[in-house]
Amino acid sequence: MIDKDGVEITAFDEQDASATIPTHVNDLVNDGLFASIIPNPSHNTAQLRVVLPGATTVDVRVTDIAGKLVWKHSDRREAGESSIELPSVVAPGMYMVTVANGSEPATQQLKWIKQ
Structure with a gap:
């Protein structure tokens, strides 16, 4: 759960009942960006889903486990x-x-498994 200041609650204190539970993906946008890969792992194609609070340029970099850039967009x-x-x-x-x-x-970093 997340409290009214956006801090994750790890223990419940009955004196602070201000916690909220996100109910929509837009509630999870953190620092102006939320991203996920669907499906993951993937066989043929995968979609990078991005949620933004406003219009902006999105930069995507895909690197292998050695850190070599294999694709950018x-x-x-x-x-x-x-x-x-x-x-x-x-x-x-x-x-x-x-x-x-x-x-x-x-910036958000995700792990993608391509099968």
């Missing part, structure tokens, strides 16, 4: 949820997908 996205197709031509393996929000200093 950058484009402007509108507020709300959108999808970016991850490259289907990469070899099976584990990759790190870094998503950065161009207008705010928000």
Whole structure:
């Protein structure tokens, strides 16, 4: 659970009943960015789903486990949820997908398993 200040609650204190439970993906947008990969692991194609509070440039970098850049993508996205197709031509393996929000200093890193 998350309290009114956005801090995760690890123990419940009856004196502070201000906790809220996120009920929609837009409630989870943290620092101007929320991203997920669907499906993960993936066989052929995978979608990077991005939720943004406002229009901005989104930068995506896919690196292998050795840190070598294998794919990058950058484009402007509108507020709300959108999808970016991850490259289907990469070899099976584990990759790190870094998503950065161009207008705010928000970055999220995800693990992607390509089978």
